[in-house]
Amino acid sequence: MKPQTFAILKPNGRIVQGMILKQIKIAGFKVIREEVRTLDMEVLREHYAHHVDKPFFQPMADYLVSGSSILLILEREDDADPVRFLREMVGKTDPKKGEPGQIRHDFGVHHPTVIFMNAIHASDAGEVEEEIARFFPNHT
Numbered sequence: 001m002k003p004q005t006f007a008i009l010k011p012n013g014r015i016v017q018g019m020i021l022k023q024i025k026i027a028g029f030k031v032i033r034e035e036v037r038t039l040d041m042e043v044l045r046e047h048y049a050h051h052v053d054k055p056f057f058q059p060m061a062d063y064l065v066s067g068s069s070i071l072l073i074l075e076r077e078d079d080a081d082p083v084r085f086l087r088e089m090v091g092k093t094d095p096k097k098g099e100p101g102q103i104r105h106d107f108g109v110h111h112p113t114v115i116f117m118n119a120i121h122a123s124d125a126g127e128v129e130e131e132i133a134r135f136f137p138n139h140t
């Protein structure tokens, strides 16, 4: 099986989500699974277990359950590492610290303090299997 990565297009409206997905495909990713879903608090508490005690957790979770996300399992068309490739396309956690052309810089909210409206989640190295199992429990 080819290496995969996992991504969430955060609630941003269908037009913006569609533009991000188009960029991902143009960059050489193949979509293996795509599901529109409104995330719930339970799954967010697991996914962001390392952040549940931080002051930004509740506002971040409220934002993430506020609308539809698009959940994606992705492979590369070529032999590049999908995790590294997508993380590079996504850019820094805080959109305003990224580079023009990166997804979070271009589609995330540039705010002095709020950084969680950053358009996309992309698995980091070592996180993919666990995250796919969490969000797509029936995926083999």
Ligand code: ATP
Binding pocket: 051, 056, 060, 092, 093, 114, 115, 116, 117, 118, 120, 121, 122, 123, 124
């Ligand atoms: P992600 O896992 O979403 O791809 P990341 O690996 O760049 O992002 P993490 O440290 O795993 O960053 O943080 C997960 C998410 O928590 C970030 O995408 C962001 O939405 C939020 N977050 C992290 N740090 C902060 C912070 N200091 N203030 C507000 N939100 C934050």
Ligand code: MG
Binding pocket: 124
């Ligand atoms: Mg992370």
